[in-house]
Amino acid sequence: DTMIKFDGVTKIYSDQTVAIEDISFKVERGTTTVFVGPSGCGKTTTMTLVNRMQDPTEGTVYYDGADIQELDKVDLRRDIGYVIQEIGLFNHMTVGENIATVPELKGWNQSRIDDRVDELLELMDLKPGTYRDQYPNALSGGQQQRVGVARALAADPDVLLMDEPFGALDPLTREELQDEFLEIQERIDTTILFVTHDINEALKMGDNIAIFDVGELVQYGSPKEILHNP
Ligand code: ADP
Ligand code: ADP
Numbered sequence: 001d002t003m004i005k006f007d008g009v010t011k012i013y014s015d016q017t018v019a020i021e022d023i024s025f026k027v028e029r030g031t032t033t034v035f036v037g038p039s040g041c042g043k044t045t046t047m048t049l050v051n052r053m054q055d056p057t058e059g060t061v062y063y064d065g066a067d068i069q070e071l072d073k074v075d076l077r078r079d080i081g082y083v084i085q086e087i088g089l090f091n092h093m094t095v096g097e098n099i100a101t102v103p104e105l106k107g108w109n110q111s112r113i114d115d116r117v118d119e120l121l122e123l124m125d126l127k128p129g130t131y132r133d134q135y136p137n138a139l140s141g142g143q144q145q146r147v148g149v150a151r152a153l154a155a156d157p158d159v160l161l162m163d164e165p166f167g168a169l170d171p172l173t174r175e176e177l178q179d180e181f182l183e184i185q186e187r188i189d190t191t192i193l194f195v196t197h198d199i200n201e202a203l204k205m206g207d208n209i210a211i212f213d214v215g216e217l218v219q220y221g222s223p224k225e226i227l228h229n230p
Contacts, residue, residue: 001028001029002026002027002028002029002062002065003027003028003029003030003063003064003158003159003191004026004027004050004061004062004063004159004191004193005025005026005027005061005062006023006024006025006026006046006049006059006060006061006062007024007059007060007061007062008022008023008024008058008059008060009022009023009024009046009049009056009058009059009060009061010022010023010056010057010058010059011042011045011049011054011056011057012057018215019042019045019215020042020045020046020212020215020216020217021215021216022058022059022216023042023046023059023216023217024059024217025210025217025220027191027193027208028191029189029191030189030190030191031191031192031207031208032185032191032192032193032194032205032206032207032208033192033193033194033206033207033208033209033210034193034194034195034196034201034202034205034206034208034209034210035047035193035194035195035196035210035212036195036196036197036198036199036201036202036209036210036211036212037197037211037212037213038197038213039197040214041212041213041214041215042212042214042215042216043163043195043212044163044195046212047161047163047193047195049061049068050063050068050080050159050161050193051076051077051080051082051161052068052071052073052076052077055069063076063159064158078102078105078106078155078157079157079158079159080157080158080159080160080161081102081151081152081153081154081155081157081159081160081161081190082152082160082161082162082163083145083148083149083152083160083161083162083163083165084148084163084164084165085163085164085165085167085168086168087136087141087144087145087148087168088148089136089144089147089148089151090136091135091136091137092135093135093136094132094133094134094135095121095126095131095132095133095134095135095136095139095147096117096121096132096133098136098147098151099116099117099120099121099147099150099151099154100113100116100117100154101151101154102151102154102155103116103154103155106155108155116154117132117154118132120150120153120154121150123150123153123184123187124146124147124149124150124180124184125146125180126143126146126147126150131143131147140173141168141169141170141173142169142173142176142177145165145166145168145169145177146177146180148165149162149165149181149184153184153188153190156190157190158190158191159190159191159192159193160190160191160192160193161192161193162192162193162194162195163195164195164196164197165177165181165194166178166201167196167197174201178201178204178205181205182204182205185205194206202223203223203226203227206222206223207222208220208221208222209221209222209223209226211226
């Protein structure tokens with residue numbers, strides 16, 4: 001069952017930079033696909049076509065069977081969680097309020113929101129009683145990024161986009177979050193797209209790996225297939 005499909009997609013920016021050229025691939029529902037490759041090869045651009053932060057110049061992106069151009073952008077973005085390297089928590093809001101952002105936009109009632117916030121804090125290994133009412137600045141980088149992941153998952157998105165989510169963390173914390181996130185992956189049925197420039201992280205996190213090289217998708221397959229056809 002295909003959740004996301006790129007069919008001959010090209011993105012050329014207004015300054016004529018060709019960010020990706022004629023890319024095609026399919027992502028099965030509930031799997032994690034990792035985009036890996038050096039800086040500037042089009043990974044982030046590919047992600048931004050999925051939540052329509054950008055539109056393709058040529059080709060078609062399909063989301064759950066529909067041409068993405070025909071979907072409402074606001075609905076689409078509420079259906080898609082987004083985690084970036086630079087965390088991007090709202091510093092004037094508590095941890096709990098940060099996580100509640102999208103459920104509130106969706107109009108969930110307060111007790112459902114409260115339950116969900118606590119459930120996610122537990123999932124991310126942050127004691128709700130200790131962390132719910134703290135402000136992000138009081139937390140370590142690793143804890144803040146856990147809150148970022150919790151916020152992105154809060155309203156049960158169908159798709160989660162993660163752009164170098166652990167890239168700003170020290171190596172030990174990064175490994176800790178990778179391991180935690182692997183466990184979380186097993187408990188959710190979200191379709192995940194994950195960007196990294198670290199091939200080891202890609203092999204560890206991905207059901208499938210898409211290897212990019214300057215605007216082209218040069219290889220696509222499971223970690224096993226990638227390792228056997230380097
Ligand atoms: P990444 O961390 O994914 O490599 P970059 O540092 O390349 O991202 O880009 C950061 C931001 O600047 C992004 O929003 C990207 O769209 C934008 N950007 C990158 N390159 C250019 C460019 N040549 N002209 C205009 N904007 C750019
Ligand atoms: P990656 O995520 O792999 O680092 P990007 O998708 O950010 O790659 O960028 C791919 C290419 O497109 C790079 O050459 C980058 O400078 C360029 N680019 C990215 N965003 C923009 C933008 N908004 N305007 C112009 N060029 C951009």
